[in-house]
Amino acid sequence: MAIEPMREVFVFCLDEKVSDLLKRVQLEGCLHVEDFWEAHGVEKFYGVKRPEVPQELMKLTDVLTRLARIEESLRRIHEEVRSTGLLDALKPMFKAERPETVEFELKPTEEIVEDANEFLEELESEAGEKLKRLNELKDELERLEEACSFLEYVEEDFNVSHLGEGPRVVARLYTVRADSWDDLVQELDGEPAYVGKVGETEDGDPIAVIAFPKGSGIESEIRRLGAMEEEVVNEVLEDREGSVQSVREELAEEIEEVKDELERTKHELAEFYEERGTEIRAWVELLENERELFDVLPKLAMTDRTYLIYGWVPEEEVGRFKEVVKEATDGLCEIVVHEPSDLENMPVRLRNPRFIQPFETLVEMFSLPKPTEIDPTPIVAIFFPIYFGFILTDAAYGAILTALAAAIRMGAGRVDESIRKFSEILLYAGIVTIILGALTGGYFGNLLGIKPLWVDPMKDPITILIVALGFGVLHVGIGLMLGMYVSLRKQRDMRSFMLDYLCWFLILLGGLLLAVAYKTGGIYTPLGYAGIAIAGLGFVLVLAGHKLLGVLDTIGFMGDILSYSRLLAGCLSTAGIALVVNLLAKMVEGLGVVGYVIAGIILIGGHLFNMAMNGLGAFVHSLRLHYVEFFSKFYEGGGKPFEPLELKGEHVEIRA
Template sequence: MLKPAEMRELRIVCLEEHADAVIKRIDALGSVHLTDIKEFLEEWEGLIEPSKAGATLMQTAELLARIDSLVALLRARTAEGARAGAKKSLREMLFKAPGAEEEQVAARVAARVAERVKERGEERRLAEVEAEFGGLEAAVTELAGERERLRAELSDAEELLGVQKILADFGVNLEFVSGEKNFISVLAGWLPSRNLDALGSSLEAEVGEEQFVASSRAEGEQSFALVVVLKKDRAEAERALARLDFERWQQPLPLPLPLEAEVEAEIKRLERELRENEGKIEALRREKFEDLLEMQELVQIEESKAKVKVLFGRSERVRVLEGWTPKEEVEKVVAGVTEETGGFSVVEVREPAREDVRVPSLLKNPRILKPFEGVVKMYGHPLYKDIDPTLLTALIFPILFGLMFPDIGHGALLLLLGLALVFAFKGLGEEARGAGVIVSLCGACSVVAGALFGEFFGFSEYATHLVEGSVGLQIPHSLHWFVNEPLWFEPIPNVEFMFVVTMLIGVIHMGLGLSLNVVNNFSKKTTLQKLTGLVQIWCLFGALYFLLLLFGFFFDELKTGNTPLLLQNATLFVLLPILLLFVFKVVSELRHDDSGGEGEGEGEGKREGEGKRESRAKRGAKRGGMDYFIILIDGVIDALLENFFRFLANTVSYGRILALALCHAALIEVFILLSFMCLRVNVGVAAVVFLLGTAVVIVLEAIMAGIHTIRLHFYEWFTKFYEGGGVEFTPFRL
């Protein structure tokens, strides 16, 4: 589990007529990750060339786009129907697993697709789908176009009716606001409700008092206004209205305009026709939607096959396919391809190097750890050579969270919430269940940390003394069971000790990362690089010693003036590892220059001939004093900045564990104090304050603890051994 699954490279060579059969078998096996042949062309030395996209790929891509558009249209209609019908209750949304009906539809469609694929050839299937889909597309498009027309006409009619009613309240009709008048201009339209109060003053500033304004304030964002000005003042009035975002109403129908009763009758007619139209679309959806899904899946299969063929290498009669499969699946894949081609194929199996970045990585972790794979992938999918940190993340992540969120009661609530997400709230989907696993483990570790620090819903020995000293009240006897003696210590009265503990945790955490880096690279690194990795661990503990000495914890060399012991320990823990890292870096740079970058790539580092030795001699002869000076500066930067000072900063960064633990305890203690103050007023008020405070602390502190736990993993831990950026193993499926 600490390494991605071991992979094997597959090179499948078959005849052109067997290519489709091989694709189908690989799909059935479901264990082969296919790769573009272009990545391996150099190895074939011109014997094959990459395939080109054929007409089938263009045809299927265009047809699939049309089908997807129609599916989306009819699926949107399904969603509208669901919203118009009975809404799901909260109980159904939380506890009922989604997708039961969709799974049944998918199963029926899959069975029909399998039968159709078995009975008909590729060209016949595509021709049938295109013919069948063409008629369905025309029918749905016509109905959808008619629906849009009806909706537009209905919207215009409803707007016209609304304007008629507003004008009737003003005592005018539609003819008054339509057409040109001899001496006046009438401007009717909509403007933001917030600008309505400024309408009169803005017009008066532009045209004076020779204007009239009537307005109707609507409940929404837009209000209607009728403005009458002299014809000569029209331009000034329009400028004033433009500043207020006035949008003039345009009459939708030519004169003479219909009466209000006629508009109402037109609205009823349009609504009736719209219902009839939607009924036709719904009937078509019920009758043809599964057929449409079948067409979609058939075309997707053909498109996938066409896309895969582009990955092939080709010669006149031969096709070459490159891919990857887990080691334990090799025999099945070889046997399947051989059977499908009747033995007229060659399957070459090769073991790739762990450093090959082309190799996809497959993580094989127990199901309970899968949610933590998501945390790891937020940083980057593991490279094939990487250690898979999922298991260690699953162990360490909840522990760090629990130390930042230490409370028996709060942790128990998180644990119950996580268990509910996993086992009860099935309606929220698989992602919520995965989050529930993480929340459950974090809650359990919070309970343990709360027991160690003696906190239960914020009550502790320190909180008890705080209440007695600040409010002058004794903790009621009924609440004494909330107060527990810590199994270890309380953070607030022992801040210095807690800070030391957090730094120790940080050094152990980062030391684990550095150790994993040494182990992961031990077989492929030079002796110098292996020694550098070990000295980095030494330097990390030296950084811890320096911090403890700096803050005056445990070591009394400075206080007692024991200079010999101080110099001895400082040399052993701080100066010596820094000096060794400096020397190793300088030697590494000198070797790198002398070898012309040897070791940078797997291929070049292995080839060394006379020409390279000559070039090394020339480079050594040309190196000057400035070159050596730059190498020395580089060594200082690497030893001090890149290692020692970085370890110092990383170690102090784990102090956020202390900060979050103190913040959690202090914040809940504030609400406990407020609750006891409210006891003098009313017990109910005190209970409400305590419950609200508990809710605020749990939500706020849990989010903050989660964010900072992720941050410690990404920036302090992963950077020590984990690269990420790998290719995820994705088995080919049609």
């Protein structure tokens, strides 16, 4: 339940050692490189300058761009050829394998670029020609299909041998706008030109053969009069003979031949990608990591012979960081480590127990805490599954969700960190749903007829409402106490403590005492008077801090508590829809065998729909209660994430 402590570091090293140093630091993955010029500039360190980007970056970028383009083309072809159905696409979620990796030696950038260029040349010789041929076939297929489609609207007995370009005359196919046809014929009448209608498009525009002397300049006049040349069709039909019908048959055969060659080429490239894909992706990842090192350079500062690297290192990794720096620079360096000079600039990395870590994702979706704030992840880890289960409230749905989450966790969750965290969130939420479903008697609604261990929400919604509002009071109260702690201990702001947090906590506490007094002995009891006094003191503080707007703020504060009634609404929604599904299924059971089949379809489809929609609603509303009602009481967010310079990619490994 903490933000990991960081240390501000300055590393000075010789210019010939900076490349080796950055590579080793990247392998270690513990240094968040800060932009020196944004953080300090020349005012604090006079005499330094911004490094220039070396020439090697242009060579690296060129090789990376060409290699990535080939990889993307091959990958798309492979996905197209090996496209599978929905079930096959879902298999990796439940049965995932760790990606294959390629190991590289730690080398200078120049050598890596040379090796990558050699690999690229080899790749282009093996796959480049086939990719080029594939593009040619696609273009040819598009041309043939366009011509064949166009000829459907041309008279079948028209002889295409009349088309083409001779020594003196040019004859081509044109599409003419219907409203321009008469003008075209009239204008060209008497000119050294021939216009003959040979068909009509689907829109009713005439298709014409127009012949004119070569180099006569009439072509521009033809375009002006609304005729558009069918350039692709004319190119395809050039040097062909016979009627339109025979040419269309000829084109159809050519189209099939091109399609066959296109499919063969795709399969050959897909097989090639299966054999070499991992190696290609590994080279792309390696070059991308090298480029990231160049992206870091403008953040550094330098003199004539030295470089200055400024950044942040987690406190517990400072010792190892110093060892790596000294090893990479042969001891020719100076490392300065000290406490953060300004906490607001410190990057944030959360540190929580293993079982709480998945819920860090939900906090990060909102915003990381500032270094001066409290990490709310442990509170989210407690209340989010409860609210989720409260809304879904069906033990059978919870069991299905738990089994599904466990399967994903054992599948893709083993190799993908984000999927692991998400599946564990669903796993915890599913377990709580089972418990709350058993307490409220929800097993596919009332399908199994099992009595609740506590209360039936459809028969006693008031009890559920009281519990929901009780969670609201508890949740908001915790938020206010955390806000008081932050303002008093971390920010040392007594005014904020009194007028932004304590006032609302007193109103909440006083209201709670009044509610208890009303249910036990009446408002006019010592407990009730205490509640009135505490709530009154809180309201006075609200008016002192917020003036007359405090009245509206008080109404809004009460709305925050009432917002937790959405837990009741979700609970009733799940139970109510399940009840309707079961009722519809029972109504059709009397139709015999067909009725049982229909009832089965209704039960399966209805409960899947109910579980999916209310499961989504449970997730969204549980987040909303945290983001709006809870976080607004103490949490602002806006922390800068700790993003270390590290090796990225699934397929690349570097041996130091």
